Amino acid sequence: NAGVTQTPKFQVLKTGQSMTLQCAQDMNHNSMYWYRQDPGMGLRLIYYSASEGTTDKGEVPNGYNVSRLNKREFSLRLESAAPSQTSVYFCATKTDTQYFGPGTRLTVL
């Protein structure tokens, strides 16, 4: 079992470029989450999905979109990247507790 996987591990973008961060899980969990963690800071919730086909905003949703097309995958899209979106992005699933992916380190120049 891979658990929660994220791709890519690292990415550098220029301001205004777009990209999609991918998250997949093989644990058959219904709930999935996207967090961002700025250097030396805590985890802030961007979006979450309670089940396939549903998504809801978290604490900091502006500048992001998400898609939950099936139970396994929950993607995060940046339509027009900004330097303020430089961060480490963690995907997580939840059953009785949360399980985190390894993270994607994104730099926007």
Added chain:
Amino acid sequence: GENVEQHPSTLSVQEGDSAVIKCTYSDSASNYFPWYKQELGKRPQLIIDIRSNVGEKKDQRIAVTLNKTAKHFSLHITETQPEDSAVYFCAPFVMNRDDKIIFGKGTRLHILP
């Protein structure tokens, strides 16, 4: 929504001493209380949790205590070791309710030699 606060934000203790980190929350319906440890450059990982039907849980050198009336729970680490240096997060939530899960801002624990 849930308001979660952690104190202190930074804690330095001598190796071998004890450390205590407190988490306060606002949603009285919360019934699951986890603590996560995040080492530098790694993902958060669950180290101990407690459900609202018990007041204390212990696992070797770490323990969690819960005060539901006052809406706070605490992480206790005894006989601290260098490998305990990390950032610790709390993230209480309501089990079986699909809702946002908010993390405390974290406590950076330094173990001094």
